[in-house]
Amino acid sequence: MIEEIRIENLGVIGRAHVDLGPGLTVITGETGAGKTMVLTALNLLLGGKADPATVRVGATSAAVEGRVVLDPGAPALARAAEAGADLDDDGSLVLVRTVGAGTDSTTGRSRAFVGGRSVPQALLAELADELVTVHGQADQARLRSPAVQREALDEFVGAAHHEVLARYRAAWAERARVDGELTELVDRALDRTREAELLRLGLAEVERVDPQPDEDVTLAEEVDRLSHAEDLRTAASGAHAALVGDDVADEGAAAVGTIELARRLLEHEGAHDPALAALATRVAEAGYLLADVSTDLAAYLEDLQADPLRLEAAQRRRAELGSLTRSYGSTVGEVLVWADTAARRLMDLDGGDERIEELREARARLDGELSTLASELTAGRLGGAERLSAVVSDELSGLAMGGAELLVRVEPAAELTAHGADRVEMLLVPHAGAPARPLGKGASGGELSRVMLAIEVALATAPGATRPGTFVFDEVDAGVGGRAAIEVGRRLSALAQGSQVLVVTHLAQVAAFADRHLVVTKSTADGVDVVTESDVRLVTRDERVRELARMLSGQEDSDAARTHAAELLELSSVGR
Incomplete structure (x- = not known):
């Protein structure tokens, strides 16, 4: 309120x-x-x-x-x-x-x-x-409006009818969604076939090449190393010689020999000064490091070989990988991601026919449900229309429209709509013997x-x-x-x-x-x-009588109007 x-x-x-x-x-x-x-x-x-x-x-x-x-x-x-x-x-x-x-x-x-x-x-x-x-x-x-007339009838029929109407509208909305998806799948069938074929070709190429994770990076490093094998050998040999010398006679002139000489000198006198002893320890550590590096260089030289055949094979493999990265990703990693996504998409596309069949079955089920619910709505509206016609006609009789009658017609619609299978129309018979005419035309x-x-x-x-x-x-x-x-x-x-x-x-x-x-x-x-x-x-009492008199005659102080106003008030109280 x-x-x-x-x-x-x-x-x-x-x-x-x-x-x-x-x-x-x-x-x-x-x-x-x-x-x-x-x-x-x-x-x-x-x-x-x-x-x-x-x-x-x-x-x-x-x-x-x-x-x-x-x-x-x-x-x-x-x-x-x-x-x-x-x-x-x-x-x-x-x-x-x-x-x-x-x-x-x-x-x-x-x-x-x-x-x-x-x-x-x-x-x-x-x-x-x-x-x-x-x-x-x-x-x-x-x-x-016929729509407003239908809503009034639905309101009159009652709560159980509203529940059926709500279920019908939910089924109608679901049916529209299913039909939309089905139409899209059918209309795009040729496009889906073309897309699936392209995906199959791409996946077949990826499967043939069989790229491994980070293989492109590994191959790039290998090709670079094999292409510069002699330069690498020269650099490693020179560094090894600088560290240990070419033979024993040169050991004193090499870095390792020089470091060893420095260590012996410092250790000999380090007993007299802790600071010098600490420096001797650090020099010794440097000597150990150089010795390790020289050993690794020797191993590197032993493994380093100029292998033209392996270089050619690596370059061919890079070319194969390059064909994939030009089409499906800038790196092998991106190619593998594409292949995974494409495989899942292909499964969806290949399952399109199954999905179409599922949607057709769902649509048929919903059509049956809508038909059943529409029949329930029609039954409710037919019964409600008869009762509403009687109630409103009685009210019209009381509203000084004696002989008037409201007819509520429920007729089949041309097809199912969002509101059911009915067309609702209200017609008014304004007085006895008059033809029934739609409210929109005759009232x-x-x-x-x-x-x-x-x-x-x-x-x-x-x-x-x-x-x-x-x-x-x-x-x-x-x-x-x-x-x-x-x-x-x-x-x-x-x-x-x-x-x-x-x-x-x-x-x-x-x-x-x-x-x-x-x-x-x-x-x-x-x-x-x-x-x-x-x-x-x-306003109450006399003020109200004066206002009613004004409304009746435009003259609130008219004795006749005031008398009439008082009679109206008495009539209204008796009527209640």
């Missing part, structure tokens, strides 16, 4: 506080007084589109704040909690919407808050689906208003109904007068027995049935029309 709305700088409203409550609340006022701005404010709170042009002239922004009371287990409450909203101490939730004046992205920006937390506008709209059902003249026009504005109200009452009172707790009607009485207007008020009052109903009306016959009657007036400040806190007031 919406407990209150506070509005600042919206249209003609400078500042207003609208205190709401359970039951039927009507909002009345002279044309241009700003009563419609109350619904504009409510629309903003419910996630509607923000229009900077609605900001009051001279103000930089407009703000709307609403307080709603939710049941502890309400889905809207859980969704708000997910967004980080905080509840007030009394368990109510505060919604806020601000709209900047101007048209650019900065000055015309709209912001939304739920429970003190900034949220996307879409969250307000999501919460609104759980909180409020809004009906205006645009919604009356929507009632002409006047006043008739549509009453049909919409009758359907809403039927939906709200259907067994297991899960309608939102608040209904908002904007000029639901358009095109209605006289006895019909009284019956509209009576039905709104009946609807309000179990829900909060807010109505903007210009008919005294409707306003007389209200549990709360709010009147919006406007005053003038600095030559500009404005609605302030004192201009939105709850």
Whole structure:
């Protein structure tokens, strides 16, 4: 339930506080007084589109704040909690919407808050689906749409029908996904065959060459060494000679001999000075290192051979590897990675026929499931259509449309759709003997208003109904007068027995049935029309009689109008 709305700088409203409550609340006022701005404010709170042009002239922004009371287990409450909203101490939730004046992205920006937390506008709209059902003249026009008529019928049929519809839609979405994948596989069959053949050729070449990890690096080093064998031998021989000499006679002139001589000299006198002894040790270590190097050089020379045949073989192998790296990767490592990926891709491609068969079987299974669920939907709609026709026709009779009848037809559609196998159409017989005509063609504005109200009452009172707790009607009485207007008020009052109903009306016959009657007036400040806190007031007793008299005749002090107004109030109380 919406407990209150506070509005600042919206249209003609400078500042207003609208205190709401359970039951039927009507909002009345002279044309241009700003009563419609109350619904504009409510629309903003419910996630509607923000229009900077609605900001009051001279103000930089407009703000709307609403307080709603939710049941502890309400889905809207859980969704708000997910967004980080905080509840007030009394368990109510505060919604806020601000709209900047101007048209650019900065000055015309709209912001939304739920429970003190900034949220996307879409969250307000999501919460609104759980909180409020809004009906205006645009919604009356929507009632002409077959899609809206089908949704109304589905809503009336009940929760079990909704579960079947949810299963059908899930199967429909899965069927679309399967069919899309299947179509792609079939359409790309030739491309997949070509791709598979290219992969096979590439894998066959890799298998023939049989590259080993890092083989290209190893071969490059080997070819470089064999190509410079003589230069390597010369360098190694010269280094070996420099270290150990060519023969024993040259040993003293070689590096090893020189180091050995230095070591003996230092060790001989090192006993007299520890520092010199330490240097002798370091020289000895250098001698050991040179000796090891000279031994390794000798082994290197012994192993080093000029092998033209091996060089030729290594160069041929590098050329084979080069053919792979030019096609499948810059290195042998990348070629091996490509081969692994290609092998797995080839398995997928070779399994394409199996996948196509699997998808065809899945599609056939889903077609069967959709057919079964569509039959269940049709059965539910046929039964619901008969009941809805009877309930709404009874309501229309009470709404001063004696002899009127609503026919809800469920006929086979040309093919299955996302909503089942049915085409739903509502037809109106406006009076006895008249032909049935589609709502979209044969109903006047006043008739549509009453049909919409009758359907809403039927939906709200259907067994297991899960309608939102608040209904908002904007000029639901358009095109209605006289006895019909009284019956509209009576039905709104009946609807309000179990829900909060807010109505903007210009008919005294409707306003007389209200549990709360709010009147919006406007005053003038600095030559500009404005609605302030004192201009939105709850009227009771004599004030209410005067307002009803004004609505009836335009003259609130007319004795005749006041008498008529009092009679309306008495009639409404007796009717309840």
